[in-house]
Amino acid sequence: MKKYLIAIGLGLMIFSCTPKEVNIIAIDVLLTPSEEMHAQAIYLNALMKQNNPETITLDENHIPHITLLQCFINEEDLPKVNNALEGLFSTIENDSLKAENLFYYKEKEESFAMISVEKSQQLLKLHEKTIELMKSFILKNGSDEAFIQNPDGSPISESTVTYVPEFVEKHSYENFDPHISLGVAQKTLLDSLASTIFKPIRFKATSISVYHLGDHGTAQKLLWKSE
Template sequence: MLSKVFKMKKYVIAIAVCLCIFSCTPKKQNIIAIDVLLIPSEEMYAQSLQLNSFINQNNPETIKLDENHVPHITLLQCFIKEEDLTSVTNALEVDNIFEGLFETIKNDSLNAESLFYYEDKEESFAMIAVEKSNFLMKLHEKIIELIQPYTVKNGSQISFIQNPDGSPISESTVTYVPEFIDKHSFGNFDPHISLGVAQTKLLDSLSENVFKPIQFKAASLSVYQLGDHGTAQKLLWKSQ
């Protein structure tokens, strides 16, 4: 009888130890890659899709813009802890950014200046260059001010929406995100809408015959989880 009681006590102690180890072990923190961005209004959105469709016909391996890879103007890319996402979106809302800078941008016109690509190369990445207006610059700087306290550096390939074909997220994508504030912001901020890679002969033709340098509005300010090559894939939050 005593032997059974002793064994039972050992069993209870073992369970307690296991529970303590489990509860005391730090929870693994999920790190996600996000893009705080502007979605262009209808005419610019449609032109982005049109240009990308021609580029995609020329090079099916490049990015394809659609409802899961939306045309956008990046304001900030960074890694954050997934548990801080609510704090990030609250920071955008509580700061009344919509009653200030974003409302100004939403009512102001943005300028699509040119179809930019490297004309001296046989093949080049193409994008719609957007004028770096004072209002757009101020919004970019304010977004960094609000979100930088939540940024982390230790993201990895699993921080991104994974490629459907199972291929790994490109190393250039993984390294670009944590460097965005230091290397691609403020004086180096380059507002644009990415279109993909194509032969420059095609891009010459698109620049001359298809691209229209128009004024457009920002339809919304949004936060997306990034996919490969800086694509905006999963909507996490959107301004009302």
């Protein structure tokens, strides 16, 4: 009986010492734009889809957004992340944001396009504060499994996987580039959209949210939203 109890005790010790598996997910802490700005982004993307059906689709499952931070975290830390971000939206909710232009690479026949958003002092401070609040939760060792997988079974692009852990180092602070991604289309179409469809407008954010990321930086699954 004594040997049996010792064996159980040793078994429990081994089990308790086994490292707990960490489930890493890729997230986007983002601003959602006003209804008017949202509608313009959806419309521009729909026109680009007619030109290039393979580009990203903006819809209720791939929302237009302004990224404040992309990173890997332990999924178990999500409640702590949400608590850390609580109240942050109040620092930006009354501020006016500006959609400045339709940006794309004019020297290329086909280009990624986005709506450039003015990097105001308020927006830059919000970006920096977001990183400060999130710093203790950020992980570096995420993989393609951290993303929402593509429905067609195709792998998550390598550029997507490498972009996320480099966000703070390469795409933040003085390199922060606020924008709303639209997708890829032919330059001739983008020229037309820039001159006849795109409207530079002022708008407000409707929330700060945390989304589970999919391929190409798409915000696919809502995990948390500011009140």
